[in-house]
Amino acid sequence: MPRIKLNYILTPLIIILMLVLGLGCAVPQVEITPAPGPAPTPAPAPAQPPTPINPTWTPPPTAPAVNTTLVLPNIADVVAKVKPSVVAINTEVVTLDFFNRPFTQQGAGSGWVLDKNGIIVTNNHVVEGASSITVTMDDGRTFTVDQSAVFTDSLNDLAIIKIDAQNLPAVTVGDSGPLRVGEWVVAIGNALGQGIRATEGIISRQGVAIPVAPGQTLYDLIETTAAINPGNSGGPLVNLAGEVIGITSAKIAMSGVEGMGYAISTETALPIIEELITNGYVIRPWLGVVLYTVDQFAVARYNLPVKSGALITQAVRDSPADKAGLKPGDVITRFAGKDVATAEDMIRAIHLAEIGQKIPVTYWRNKSEYNTEVTPSESPPP
Numbered sequence: 001m002p003r004i005k006l007n008y009i010l011t012p013l014i015i016i017l018m019l020v021l022g023l024g025c026a027v028p029q030v031e032i033t034p035a036p037g038p039a040p041t042p043a044p045a046p047a048q049p050p051t052p053i054n055p056t057w058t059p060p061p062t063a064p065a066v067n068t069t070l071v072l073p074n075i076a077d078v079v080a081k082v083k084p085s086v087v088a089i090n091t092e093v094v095t096l097d098f099f100n101r102p103f104t105q106q107g108a109g110s111g112w113v114l115d116k117n118g119i120i121v122t123n124n125h126v127v128e129g130a131s132s133i134t135v136t137m138d139d140g141r142t143f144t145v146d147q148s149a150v151f152t153d154s155l156n157d158l159a160i161i162k163i164d165a166q167n168l169p170a171v172t173v174g175d176s177g178p179l180r181v182g183e184w185v186v187a188i189g190n191a192l193g194q195g196i197r198a199t200e201g202i203i204s205r206q207g208v209a210i211p212v213a214p215g216q217t218l219y220d221l222i223e224t225t226a227a228i229n230p231g232n233s234g235g236p237l238v239n240l241a242g243e244v245i246g247i248t249s250a251k252i253a254m255s256g257v258e259g260m261g262y263a264i265s266t267e268t269a270l271p272i273i274e275e276l277i278t279n280g281y282v283i284r285p286w287l288g289v290v291l292y293t294v295d296q297f298a299v300a301r302y303n304l305p306v307k308s309g310a311l312i313t314q315a316v317r318d319s320p321a322d323k324a325g326l327k328p329g330d331v332i333t334r335f336a337g338k339d340v341a342t343a344e345d346m347i348r349a350i351h352l353a354e355i356g357q358k359i360p361v362t363y364w365r366n367k368s369e370y371n372t373e374v375t376p377s378e379s380p381p382p
Contacts, residue, residue, distance in 0.1 A: 073184050073240050075198070075200050077242075078186050078238060078240055078242050079188065079198045081242035082112075082186075082188055082236060082238050082242050082244075083138055083188060083196060083198070084137075084138045084139070084169040085113040085138075085168070085170060085171040085236075086110060086112050086113075086138060086188045086190075086196050086235055086236060087111045087112065087113065087120060087135050087137055087190075088108065088109075088110065088135070088136040088190035088193075088195065088196060089108065089109045089110060089111050089122055089126055089127070089133065089134070089135055089136075089161075089190070089234065090106065090107070090108055090133075090134050090136070090193070091106065091108070091109070091126065091127060091130035091132065091133050091134075092106055092107075092130060092131055092132040093105045093106075093129050094131050104131075107126070108190055108192075108230070108231045109122060109123065109126030109127070109190065109231060109232075109234045109235075110122065110126075110189035110231065110232055110233060110234040110235030110248070111135065111161065111234045111235070112171050112234075112235065112236045112244065113168045113169060113170045113171060114160075114170060114171070114173070114273070115168075115170055116166065116167055116170045117165075117166055117168070118162055118163040118164060118165040118166065119160060119161075119162055119277065120135060120161040120162075120163060121158070121159075121160060121161075121247060121273060122158075122159050122160075122233075122234030122247075123157050123233045123234040123247065123249055124152045124153060124154050124156075124157045124158055124159045125157055125233065126233050126234045127150055127152065127159050127161065128152065128154070128159075132144075133150065133161070135161065135163055137168070138196060143163040143164065143165060145161055145162075145163060149161060149162040149163070150162075151276040151277070151280050152276075152382075153275075153276060153281070153282045154216075155216065155351075156218070156264065156268070156269070156272050157218060157249055157250075157264065158247070158264065158269055158272050158276065159234075160276040160277055171236060171238075171243075172241075172242065172243045173244050173266055174238075174239055174241065174243025174244060174245045174266065175245070175266070175267070176222065176245040176246060176265040176266045176267045177267050179203055179206060179222070179239075179245060180203070181202075181206065182202050182203065183202060183203050183240075184200065184201075184202055184239070184240050185200070185201060185202065185222075185237050185238065185239060185245070185246075186198055186199070186200050186201075186238050187199050187201070187224065187226040187227070187228055187232060187235060187236075187237050187248055187261065187263075188235055189231060189232035189233070189234070189235025190231045190235065191227075191229040191230075191231045191232050192230060192231045193230075193231045194231070199226045199228075200226055201224050201225035201226030201227070201261075202226075203223070203224055204223045204225050204260075205222075205223035206222055206265075207220055207221075208220075208221040208223050208262060210250065210262065211344075212249075212250055217344055217348075218249065218250065218262070218264065219268070220264070220265050220268040221249070221250070221262040221263065221264060222237065222245070222246045222262065222263045222265050223260060223261070223262055224246075224261050224262070225260075226261060227261065228248050228261030228262075232261075233248060233249060233250075234247060234249075236248070237263040244266060245265065246264060246266060246269075247263055247264045247266075247269055248261065248262070248263045249262055249263060249264050250262045281379075281381055281382050282379075283355075283378050284350075284378075285350050285353040285354065285355050285376035285377075285378075285379070286319070286320065286377055286378060286380070287319060287320050287321040287326075287350055287374060287376055288315060288316035288319020288320055288321050288322065289312050289314065289315050289316070289319070289321045289326065290312070290313045290314035290315075291310045291311065291312060291313065291332075291346055291347065292311045292313050293310065293311070293342040293343040293344070294307065294308050294309045294310070294311050294331055294342075298311055302329065304331055304364070305331075305364050305366070305367045306333060306364050308342070309331040309332055309340055309341065309342075309363075309364070310331065310332045310345065310346035311329075311330075311331050311343075312326055312327065312328050312329065312330045312331070312332065313328055314328055315327060315328055319377075320374050320375055320376055320377050321374060323375075324372045324373060324374040325372050326361070326363065326372070326374070327365070329365065330363045330364065330365050331363060331364045331365075332346055332361060332362070333362050333363065333364060333369075334361065334362035335349045335350075335359065335360075335361055336349055336352075336353060336359045336360065337360065350376065353376050354376070355376055355377060355378055356375060356376070356377070357375065357376070358373045358374070358375050359373065359375070359376065360372075360373055361373065
């Protein structure tokens with residue numbers, strides 16, 4: 001067997017060992033350069049100070065401390081004075097159910113004694129269509145009302161009831177003209193049909209007009225924060241002297257609305273009340289027409305040439321309108337020199353006219369415009 005020289009074996013081993021050791025000691029260093037970041041935001045320039053309104057201004061001197069506590073109005077005295085004159089009105093109305101069967105519906109409202117001999121003021125909507133009406137005084141006495149003793153004016157929502165009684169405690173009627181927003185008032189009435197109660201508030205607005213039914217708007221209303229609920233209608237709104245300055249009539253009831261009740265001012269109501277008592281009805285200028293506000297439906301249905309105005313749907317024979325040549329289908333667009341956009345505009349204009357005075361009227365018939373004159377007469381008895 002041949003001999004292997006040791007140096008031939010050791011030499012390669014030494015060389016391999018040196019390479020391994022040398023590599024371990026001479027590993028190159030790799031330098032990692034970080035990625036460049038965003039440039040720094042430059043500092044904002046200093047803001048310019050605002051120009052002052054008045055550098056020399058100083059606060060006004062405060063008033064010296066005084067006792068500003070005021071005596072609150074004595075609502076109890078007001079209620080004690082007026083409450084004996086406020087009445088609860090209960091009604092029965094015969095109506096039809098879903099199956100066209102008659103049934104009796106009960107209602108409740110309020111009123112107040114205007115005259116000691118049994119004249120009571122309320123709202124028309126309290127007694128309208130009632131087959132039975134009873135009046136209950138604050139002292140518990142109850143009176144049945146004869147249908148012939150009820151006089152109404154639907155346009156202003158007022159009514160007069162006459163009961164067979166004497167020496168009743170009548171209220172004092174005040175003047176609503178000088179009222180100011182913010183004045184204290186008290187509403188007294190048969191709220192919810194549960195007896196006479198009182199609520200206090202202030203006058204929040206005057207001269208308000210709100211629609212209460214199609215074609216009917218109440219004008220010159222007093223808005224109050226005094227709570228008005230069903231059954232209050234017809235009751236008095238009184239000032240702190242215990243004087244009636246309004247007749248509670250309506251309330252806006254919708255989501256998010258609070259404290260918006262309305263009363264007909266005595267300034268508006270008294271002339272109507274006087275005519276109901278002296279004539280039995282209110283005499284007004286009358287044309288003898290039934291009107292409808294021109295809308296998209298009317299334009300399409302009757303092929304009207306205008307998009308606004310008061311459409312005549314009926315004209316009473318031999319009425320002032322009939323004598324002036326007006327006919328159903330005509331659209332009135334001007335009356336007494338003023339534009340007419342709705343039936344309500346026309347009704348308001350008629351009531352402001354004078355009986356017996358000729359009034360120019362502009363109207364459309366088919367595709368042509370015409371002019372005529374109409375002379376209002378007295379409204380016939382209801």
